[in-house]
Amino acid sequence: MAHTWDPDRYLTYADERGRPFLDLLARVGADRPRSVVDLGCGPGNLTSLLADRWPEADVVGLDSSPEMIAAATGSAGSGRVRFEVADLREWESAEPVDVLVSNATLQWVPGHLDLLPRLAAQVAPGGWLAFQVPGNVGEPSHTIRAELAAEPAYAAHTAGVAVPSSHDPAVYLDALAGLGCTVDAWETTYLHVLTGPDPVFTWVSGTGARPTLQALPDDLRPAFEQEFKGRLAEAYPERGYGVVLPFRRVFMVAQVAA
Structure with a gap:
């Protein structure tokens, strides 16, 4: 079953999701x-x-x-940006281009490490390729x-569904440096303080x-x-000021050789 995205659900924690984009762009x-x-x-809010x-x-x-492009096209300020439906695997x-940015997207593309040479080839000499991917797939x-998805009641339905996957910074650094790029690579662990009912479930139900x-x-x-929410609540307890x-x-920022 092909999944679809819900822009409103995704934007529930827009500020928290947007901060890595700003940190990426700054470099x-x-x-x-x-x-x-x-x-x-x-949904185009960061574009x-x-x-x-x-x-x-x-x-x-x-x-x-x-769904995302429809939301982006209808957003405030969209008149300054063109939005189009396209698959990055074929684009x-x-x-x-002078600057090619990809924020929290490549983790959804299996084998995306093999795409890096083609993406770098889309960038003009001296231009910039910058991307950010989650590196938390080992977290609760x-x-x-x-x-939970592997339990007998659910396994037949969830087998083969899309799941995010990424590599450590050194892997991307090696791949991009091997293409002749000058690379700035780093990682950051954000401590998001979330509030509201079942906040971690709300977060992950919009993405991973x-x-x-x-x-x-x-x-x-x-x-x-219900079971997912319960297990998440145990793994991420309420601390009085919120759920951490x-x-x-x-993060990868690579300048293509001039």
Whole structure:
């Protein structure tokens, strides 16, 4: 079953999800690029920041989800950015771009390490390729979902669903340096303080757990969600001031050889 994305659900924690994008963008040294592309732009709220940073550039946001592109096209400030439905695995730019950004997207593409040479080839000499991926697949927010989905009641429905996957910074660094890029690589663990009922479930149900939840039939999903919420609440307890969600992210900023 192909999953779909819900822009409203995704934007529940827009500030927390947006901070890594800003940290990534801060390390891109482009001065006055003519063309900027955001691969996997989602609902477009962050793509507009690229137009703020480089107001003279032609900025394009691409995403494989029609739902996300519809939300992006209808968002405030969308007049400064073009949005199009496109699959980054097949996308090719008609002309080399000066800045190519991908924020929290490549983890959904199996074997995305093999895509890096083609993505770097889309960038003009001296241009910039920058991306950020979650590096927290070993955390309870992911392992609990995987363990529960593998139980007999659910396994037949959840087998083969899309799950995020990424590599350590050194792996990406080696791959991009091998392409002749000058690479700035790092990782950061954010401690997000979340509030509201079942906040970690709300977070993951908009991203990493969404394909699993959508794969379940209507008669099984409520029980799965109830058990999932309970296990997450044990792994991420309420601390009086909120629920702390540690979230490791991996960053790459590569300048293509001139």
